[in-house]
Amino acid sequence: MENLRLSFQGIWSHKLRSFLTMLGIIIGIAAIIAIVSTIKGTNEQIKDNLIGAGDNVVHVQIYDGDWTYTSGNGSSLSGVPMIDDELMTLILDIDEVAKASAYRTGYVMEGVYYQKNSAQGGTIYGIDDNYFDVEGYSLVSGRSFTEDDRSNNKKMIIMDETAAETLFNNENPVGKSVEINKEVFTVVGVVSETDKFEPVVKDINEWYTYYGQDSQGKFFVPDNMWPMLYGFDEPYNVVLKATRTEDMTDAGKKTAELLNSRIVGYSAEPSQEGTTQNAKYKGEDLMQKTKELQDLSNATSKQLIWIAGISLIVGGIGVMNIMLVSVTERTREIGLKKALGARKKVILGQFLTEAAVLTSLGGILGVGAGIGLAYIVSDVASVPVAISGSAIAISVVFSMVIGIIFGFIPSVKAANLNPIDALRYE
Amino acid sequence: MILEMSNIYKTYLQGNMEVPVLKDINFSVEEGEYVAIMGPSGSGKSTLMNIIGCLDQATSGTYILDGKAIENYSDKELAKVRNEYIGFVFQTFNLLPKQSALDNVALPLQYAGVPRRYRKERCIEALSLVGLEDRVNFKPTQLSGGQKQRVAIARAMINKPKILLADEPTGALDSKSGVQVMELFSELHKQGITIIMITHSDEIASYADRVIKIVDGQILDEHNHIASQYDDIEREKYETDAQDYGDSDASDKEV
Numbered sequence: 269m270e271n272l273r274l275s276f277q278g279i280w281s282h283k284l285r286s287f288l289t290m291l292g293i294i295i296g297i298a299a300i301i302a303i304v305s306t307i308k309g310t311n312e313q314i315k316d317n318l319i320g321a322g323d324n325v326v327h328v329q330i331y332d333g334d335w336t337y338t339s340g341n342g343s344s345l346s347g348v349p350m351i352d353d354e355l356m357t358l359i360l361d362i363d364e365v366a367k368a369s370a371y372r373t374g375y376v377m378e379g380v381y382y383q384k385n386s387a388q389g390g391t392i393y394g395i396d397d398n399y400f401d402v403e404g405y406s407l408v409s410g411r412s413f414t415e416d417d418r419s420n421n422k423k424m425i426i427m428d429e430t431a432a433e434t435l436f437n438n439e440n441p442v443g444k445s446v447e448i449n450k451e452v453f454t455v456v457g458v459v460s461e462t463d464k465f466e467p468v469v470k471d472i473n474e475w476y477t478y479y480g481q482d483s484q485g486k487f488f489v490p491d492n493m494w495p496m497l498y499g500f501d502e503p504y505n506v507v508l509k510a511t512r513t514e515d516m517t518d519a520g521k522k523t524a525e526l527l528n529s530r531i532v533g534y535s536a537e538p539s540q541e542g543t544t545q546n547a548k549y550k551g552e553d554l555m556q557k558t559k560e561l562q563d564l565s566n567a568t569s570k571q572l573i574w575i576a577g578i579s580l581i582v583g584g585i586g587v588m589n590i591m592l593v594s595v596t597e598r599t600r601e602i603g604l605k606k607a608l609g610a611r612k613k614v615i616l617g618q619f620l621t622e623a624a625v626l627t628s629l630g631g632i633l634g635v636g637a638g639i640g641l642a643y644i645v646s647d648v649a650s651v652p653v654a655i656s657g658s659a660i661a662i663s664v665v666f667s668m669v670i671g672i673i674f675g676f677i678p679s680v681k682a683a684n685l686n687p688i689d690a691l692r693y694e
Numbered sequence: 695m696i697l698e699m700s701n702i703y704k705t706y707l708q709g710n711m712e713v714p715v716l717k718d719i720n721f722s723v724e725e726g727e728y729v730a731i732m733g734p735s736g737s738g739k740s741t742l743m744n745i746i747g748c749l750d751q752a753t754s755g756t757y758i759l760d761g762k763a764i765e766n767y768s769d770k771e772l773a774k775v776r777n778e779y780i781g782f783v784f785q786t787f788n789l790l791p792k793q794s795a796l797d798n799v800a801l802p803l804q805y806a807g808v809p810r811r812y813r814k815e816r817c818i819e820a821l822s823l824v825g826l827e828d829r830v831n832f833k834p835t836q837l838s839g840g841q842k843q844r845v846a847i848a849r850a851m852i853n854k855p856k857i858l859l860a861d862e863p864t865g866a867l868d869s870k871s872g873v874q875v876m877e878l879f880s881e882l883h884k885q886g887i888t889i890i891m892i893t894h895s896d897e898i899a900s901y902a903d904r905v906i907k908i909v910d911g912q913i914l915d916e917h918n919h920i921a922s923q924y925d926d927i928e929r930e931k932y933e934t935d936a937q938d939y940g941d942s943d944a945s946d947k948e949v
Contacts, residue, residue, distance in 0.1 A: 270804060277792060604788045607749060608849070609777020609805040611770055687749045691788070 271621035278594070278622055279629070286626060289590045292583025293630030293670065294637055297663045299576035301638025302645060304659040307569040309642075309652035311562045323404055324366075324510040326520040326551055328527065330503045333546045338391075339374035339494070339502040345547040347532030348503040358526060359506065364519035367509040369398035372494055372502050380487060381447040382435040387485055390431060392448065394491035400459060402507050410442035410457030417456075418490050425453035429460045431485025449497050453489065503547065520551020580667070583630070584674035591623050591678035595685075602682050603690025616683040623675020624668050631667025635660050695758075696856055696888050697746065698722040702755035704741050704911075715741045717911045719755070725856070728879075728889045730899040733908035739892050740861070742908065746890060747780050747859045748772045760856060777805050781850025785862035787842040789834040789849075795821060796830045799849045806853055820848040824878060840871025847878060851887075858882060860891040864898055876901050 279286040330337045332345055349355070351370040359368045372394040379386040393399070400412065408429060417424045425446060432441050441455040494502055506527070510519040527549040528534050534548060595602070602615055639655055646653040704716035715738045723729055733739040744750035745757060748764060751772075757764055760779060767775065776782075781802075789798045799817040808816075821830055824844040834842055843863060850858055860879070864872035880901060883889055891902060899905050907914045 270810075281792060600788065601790060604784075604790070605801065605805075606773065607747070607776060607782050607788075608802045609773050609853075610801075611773045611805070614805060688744050691749070691784070 271618050272625065274618060275622040275625040279626055285590065286629075289586055289626060290583075290630030290633065292579060292586045293627050293667050294583075294634040296576055296580035296583050297631050297634025297667055298637035298641055299579065300573055301635050301659060301663060302641040303569055303572045303576060305639065305642035305653045305655050306645060306651050307566060308654040308656045308659075309646065310565050312654050313652045314561045314565070315558045324513055324516055325403060326508045326510055326516045326523075326554070328506040328508065328520050328523045328549050328551045330505055331546075331548050331550050337503060337547070339372060339498045339500075344500065345503055347534075348547045349530045349532075350501055351504040351506065351527075355527075355530065359508075359523055362519065362522045362526070364510050364512075364515035364522065365508050366511045367398065367402045368523070369396055369402040369507050370491070370504040371395045371399050371507060372491060372504050374494075374498055374502070376448055376487070378449065380431070380435065382441075382444060385435045385437075387431055387434045390434075390485050390487060392487045392489065392497070394494045394497075395488050396491055399488070399507070402509050404462045405459040406462045408458045408460050409440065410455070412457060413490050418492055421492065421496075423451060423453045423493065423496075424456045424490065426457040426459055426488040427455065428486045428488075429458060431487055432458045434485055448487070451496060459488070506549075517551070517553050517556065520553065522551075524549040524551040580670060584627070584670045587623055587627055587671060588674040588678060591619065591675050592681070594622070595619065595678050595682040598682075599685060599690045599693040602685050603687045603693065606685070606687035607691060612683040615685075616679045619679035619682045620672055620675050623679065624671035627671030627674075628664060628668040631664040634667065635663055638663075695722050696725040696727075696760055697890075698756075698758040699745075700756050702742075702745065702752045702757060704738070704745065704750075705753045715911050716745075716752070719911075719913060721906060721913060723888060723890065725888055726883075726886050728883045728901070728903045729891070730902035730905045731890065731892050731908060732894060732896075732899055732905055733914075734894070737908045738911040739908045743859060743861055743890075743892050746857075747782060748775045773805070777802055778853060779856050781847075781853070781855040781858045783843070783846050783850050783858065783860040783863045785865040787834070787839075787846045787866070789842055789845060791834050794831045794833055795826060795837070795845045795848075798834070798845055799852055802849060802853045816852065817848075820852045821845070823851070824848045838871070839867050840874055843867060843871070843875050844878065847875070847882075851882070855887075857888045857890060860889065862892055862894070864893070864895070872898070 330345065330348060337345055351359075356368060356370060359365060374392045374394070376387075376390055376392050379388045380390060380392075397413070400406070405428070410426070412426070413424060416422070425448075427435070427441065435441065435446065436444070441458060444455050445452050446455060447453075489497070491504075494500075506523055508519050508523060510516040531547055531549075605615060642653045642655070645651060699722065700720050702716055702719040703714065706713045706715055719742065731739050731742065741750065745752050748759070748767075751765060751767075755765075759775065764772070764775060782788075789795075790801075796814065796817050799820055800813045803813045803816065818827065818830055821827055824847055826841060826844055826848065829837060829841060829845075832841075834845070837845065843866075847858075858879075863879070864875055867875060876898060879889055879891070889902070891898070893899050
């Protein structure tokens with residue numbers, strides 16, 4: 269405590285010198301904080317882009333070999349069980365799964381027609397009652413499917429806003445009829461994504477990553493319409509809502525394992541020549557994908573941190589230099605203190621504390637400057653910024669450690685001064 | 695006997711040459727005595743002071759302080775001795791310029807491990823004993839030379855040392871302040887503190903009970919200051935008188 273007070277007095281009485289000494293540390297720490305904040309910002313952006321706005325939605329899709337299976341593209345899968353109430357209960361029993369819904373997807377090869385308008389390349393979804401809730405859609409107009417629609421096999425359809433726009437321009441689609449695969453469906457509602465997440469997109473590759481599908485809009489029919497549209501009870505996909513973001517990967521994996529165990533002839537080993545069963549469920553692993561992208565951006569930035577670290581060493585040498593000057597200047601003071609009974613330990617502690625306080629102050633100022641720098645960089649280069657609390661704490665502690673390391677030699681020199689020589693020093 | 699030195703030698707190395715500074719110093723000081731050490735520049739009186747003050751150690755010989763031989767003490771033990779037994783007063787005061795009188799006086803208490811909350815009261819008490827109770831929060835730059843030296847004396851006395859060791863305590867003061875400081879010393883002496891003081895002024899030395907003269911690293915001549923007033927013949931006469939009267943001081947001369 270005594271030493272702290274003395275240190276601040278000493279630093280304050282040489283303001284300019286102390287500031288110049290700290291400058292090396294300030295610049296080094298500022299550079300590191302700015303780099304770390306930018307990396308963290310970029311990483312969080314990658315995560316947000318892939319995982320979405322924290323809605324924890326995971327898709328477990330049926331694959332045919334390496335490709336996701338979609339009804340209506342000519343191939344078919346056998347031995348894949350339907351997802352009935354019993355199987356759905358087992359899925360919901362998985363700890364990491366909060367909500368689940370089964371759905372099927374299909375191409376509409378000939379398109380969807382309304383009078384002379386058509387939507388080409390859209391995707392049609394056969395959905396159960398929970399789908400909109402799990403996937404995060406809400407009704408914009410009209411109504412959802414009713415029990416009556418399902419039990420009487422009524423040909424009702426709901427579309428998203430993109431599809432409504434394509435087919436109906438500014439007309440209200442509700443109550444109108446559209447044609448799919450020569451079947452006529454009545455539009456009962458229009459939905460939109462509740463929390464429409466807008467990924468930050470910087471180039472065309474990212475656009476494909478985030479927007480590649482569904483550009484033509486989505487159509488939804490009750491899942492029991494499937495045999496009418498595609499002739500068979502095709503395999504289902506599952507969409508899950510994980511209990512927590514960290515559980516997304518596990519939720520997907522466990523659900524996929526459960527479903528795979530029901531596929532006739534499924535083996536966990538990669539399919540060999542001659543095996544007939546190509547069907548398998550795979551949970552999308554967004555966390556994994558996020559991590560891969562983040563690792564890439566981290567690798568380049570780590571080198572930058574090392575370079576910034578060099579400036580900290582230079583700053584530390586500056587601190588050592590000025591502490592040596594300070595010890596020489598205060599030789600008489602040291603001699604006096606020793607004459608009055610100060611032990612080596614006391615003198616050592618005083619100078620070490622002063623060095624550590626000096627560099628810690630530098631570290632704190634550096635953190636401030638670094639945060640400022642990060643925001644300037646983010647403004648100029650439109651890079652996202654996220655301030656990392658742990659980086660700030662580590663920086664301040666690290667600058668303190670630099671003070672102790674580089675202050676050690678001057679402090680030992682001070683502590684070992686001979687009191688007589690020190691008192692005689694002019 | 696508070697302090698006893700026998701056969702003290704001190705030699706400094708200058709390059710390869712050994713330079714003897716103190717040669718066979720023998721003397722002792724009783725508790726409560728007031729001793730002045732006099733000698734010209736380079737006579738070794740400062741080196742002797744440093745050894746008495748445990749700032750330096752003799753090359754050979756025995757130094758017994760308060761019954762303990764201290765020649766094999768470690769740095770740590772010497773620091774403790776300086777802190778507890780000895781109060782230093784310097785010619786140029788050696789106050790920390792950026793700290794208040796109070797903080798300066800508190801330094802020895804800090805090194806003695808006295809908790810902060812107990813220091814203030816003791817320091818104010820010490821400062822009022824030297825007549826500076828109204829200057830407690832002044833910085834040395836705001837004090838006169840005499841006041842600075844009195845702060846230094848308060849600092850020297852704060853740990854209630856056995857010996858007050860003063861190196862030219864009036865050397866940087868005008869005569870009026872010098873007299874005030876010497877009166878303060880006499881006051882402390884009356885209270886029973888042992889005082890050892892270096893000076894080159896006969897006038898200042900006259901305040902002491904006893905004067906030790908050093909020339910070329912040897913004690914030339916030891917006598918009480920009354921004797922120093924006389925010339926050689928008169929001194930012989932005085933010594934004869936002293937023997938006649940059985941003056942107890944005479945025994946000191948033999949040491």
